[in-house]
Amino acid sequence: MTVVKAINKISDLIDKIGCWFVILSMAGMVFFTAVQIIARVFFQALSWSEEVVRYLLVWSTFIGAGCVYKRGGHINVTFIQDMFKGSSKKYVQLLVHLLCTAFFAIALYFGIKYMDKQGGQLSAALRIPMNLMYMAIPIGCGIMLLHAVNAIFVIFEKKEAEA
Numbered sequence: 001m002t003v004v005k006a007i008n009k010i011s012d013l014i015d016k017i018g019c020w021f022v023i024l025s026m027a028g029m030v031f032f033t034a035v036q037i038i039a040r041v042f043f044q045a046l047s048w049s050e051e052v053v054r055y056l057l058v059w060s061t062f063i064g065a066g067c068v069y070k071r072g073g074h075i076n077v078t079f080i081q082d083m084f085k086g087s088s089k090k091y092v093q094l095l096v097h098l099l100c101t102a103f104f105a106i107a108l109y110f111g112i113k114y115m116d117k118q119g120g121q122l123s124a125a126l127r128i129p130m131n132l133m134y135m136a137i138p139i140g141c142g143i144m145l146l147h148a149v150n151a152i153f154v155i156f157e158k159k160e161a162e163a
Contacts, residue, residue, distance in 0.1 A: 004153045011150040014143055015070045018063045025060040029053050048125040055133050062140025070147045090155055097151045104145035111137030
């Protein structure tokens, strides 16, 4: 039980941090887009701002997907689960989270491989290593994997409490 509680606390903490990251990255996207518009109209276009906004979007997408998964907000997850009632619903929820766990583990593995392949490239305007940008894939999938494992433990914990 202590492992389950520890995973639950870690999942909650990472979710809170992820939500704040998404809020800040969205604010950053708005800010840098506004700066780019002002610079284009009144001065000279900034070569780097579009790249910053693109990378913030990529990171906020993968981190935000973990925040949505934690709350069960993905349409394919809730749509299937809502079709069942009673004890069969718990088995369907378990199956969905197990399938998601397998998918996230595979995506995490190949995300790391892909990130390693891109390590030698630099971004065009900012000249930063591209593996830092591709790192969003394994980190986002790792967060979703943690949330999926936590959801499985929560289902088992509820079964034990009912028994």
